[in-house]
Amino acid sequence: MSELTGIFKQIEERNYSIDQCFLCGCQLNEENSTVEHVIPKWLQYEFNLWDQKITLLNGTLFPYKNLTIPCCFECNNIHLKPFEDKVKKAFENGFEGMCSLSEETLFYWLGKIYFGMMYRELFLNLDRADPEKGTITNPEYIDSFFSHFLFLQGIRGKHSFSNFFPASIYLFKTQKPQKIEDQWDFIDNHQTLFISIRMGDVGLMVHLQDCKATKNMEHHLDIHKEVDLHPLQFRELTAKILYKGLLMNRTPKFINTQTGDGPVETHLLPIQGFSSKPIFDDWDNDEYSYLMSFLTGIPLETCQPEKGKVYTWLVDENDEPIFIDVDDDQQNFRKN
Ligand SMILES: [Zn+2]
Numbered sequence: 001m002s003e004l005t006g007i008f009k010q011i012e013e014r015n016y017s018i019d020q021c022f023l024c025g026c027q028l029n030e031e032n033s034t035v036e037h038v039i040p041k042w043l044q045y046e047f048n049l050w051d052q053k054i055t056l057l058n059g060t061l062f063p064y065k066n067l068t069i070p071c072c073f074e075c076n077n078i079h080l081k082p083f084e085d086k087v088k089k090a091f092e093n094g095f096e097g098m099c100s101l102s103e104e105t106l107f108y109w110l111g112k113i114y115f116g117m118m119y120r121e122l123f124l125n126l127d128r129a130d131p132e133k134g135t136i137t138n139p140e141y142i143d144s145f146f147s148h149f150l151f152l153q154g155i156r157g158k159h160s161f162s163n164f165f166p167a168s169i170y171l172f173k174t175q176k177p178q179k180i181e182d183q184w185d186f187i188d189n190h191q192t193l194f195i196s197i198r199m200g201d202v203g204l205m206v207h208l209q210d211c212k213a214t215k216n217m218e219h220h221l222d223i224h225k226e227v228d229l230h231p232l233q234f235r236e237l238t239a240k241i242l243y244k245g246l247l248m249n250r251t252p253k254f255i256n257t258q259t260g261d262g263p264v265e266t267h268l269l270p271i272q273g274f275s276s277k278p279i280f281d282d283w284d285n286d287e288y289s290y291l292m293s294f295l296t297g298i299p300l301e302t303c304q305p306e307k308g309k310v311y312t313w314l315v316d317e318n319d320e321p322i323f324i325d326v327d328d329d330q331q332n333f334r335k336n
Pocket of ligand 1: 071075
C-alpha cells in the first residue's frame with residue numbers, strides 16, 4: 001500500500017493538514033489546490049443554503065458555503081466530478097431519478113459528504129488552544145473512520161469490495177414544503193457513520209458501515225413507502241433507522257489485501273463472529289423516545305406518553321400509514 005501509506009498514517013495519527021488533499025493525501029500547492037464543498041454547490045444553490053448555517057458537533061453554527069475541505073485538482077475534477085454530475089442529473093428528476101442511481105454511486109456520494117463533515121468537525125476544526133476538546137477518543141470509531149476513508153479510495157479506482165457492500169442505503173419519498181428553507185434537512189451521527197438528508201421530495205438515509213445489517217430489516221419499513229412523508233415523519237423515520245444502527249453490537253471486521261500496485265481489496269469477516277448472541281441489542285422504547293424527541297423537537301412527554309410506550313406519527317392504531325399534508329397547519333397533528 002505504498003501510495004496510501006502516507007495518508008493512512010495521517011488518519012491514524014489524526015495529523016490532518018489544510019495543505020493536503022483530503023482524498024489522496026498529496027501535497028497541495030498553488031497549481032493543484034482546489035476546495036471541495038462538503039455539501040455540493042449545486043445543492044446549496046437549489047435549496048438556498050449558501051448563506052444558511054449548519055450546526056456542527058461542537059454546537060457552533062457554521063455557514064454552508066464555508067464548509068469546504070482541501071482537495072487536489074485531479075481528485076476534484078477527474079475523480080469526484082463524474083459522481084457529482086451523475087447525482088445532479090438524477091436529482092433533476094427528483095425522487096424517481098435518485099432511485100435510478102446505483103447503490104455504489106450513492107455510497108460514494110454520501111460517503112464523501114459524511115467524510116467531509118467528520119473531517120471538518122472532528123479534525124480540522126479542533127480548538128487549537130485546547131487540543132483535547134473535540135477529538136475522537138473511541139478507538140473503534142477511529143477504525144471505522146479509517147476503513148471508511150479506505151473505501152472512499154474506490155472513487156479514485158484504488159479500492160474495491162470483494163464479498164460485500166458496506167452500507168445500508170434508504171430512499172423514501174417526502175413531501176416538498178412550499179418554503180425553500182423547509183425543503184432541506186440534514187442530520188449526521190458519528191457513532192454509527194450515519195447521515196440523513198431530506199432534499200425536496202427525496203429522503204435519503206445511509207448507515208455507511210453496517211454492511212447491510214440494518215437494511216435486512218427494511219421490509220418492516222416498506223409501509224412508509226406507501227405515502228409521501230411529511231418532514232416530521234421523515235425525522236421520526238430517521239430516529240428509527242438511526243436507533244436500529246445504534247443497537248448493533250458488532251463492529252464489522254475487514255481484511256485488506258493488495259496485489260502489486262492494484263487496488264486494495266477489502267473482505268468482510270462474518271458479522272456474527274464466534275458469538276451466537278444476536279447482532280442487535282433489544283429495542284428499548286424509552287431510549288428510542290429520547291432520540292425521537294431530540295430529533296423531532298417534540299417534547300419527550302408527547303413522544304413517550306407512558307413508560308415503555310412510544311408515540312408514532314407514521315402509522316395509525318391499525319398500523320396503516322398516515323398521510324399528513326405538509327400544507328396543513330402543523331399544529332393540527334402536533335395536538336394528537
Ligand atoms: Zn487528491
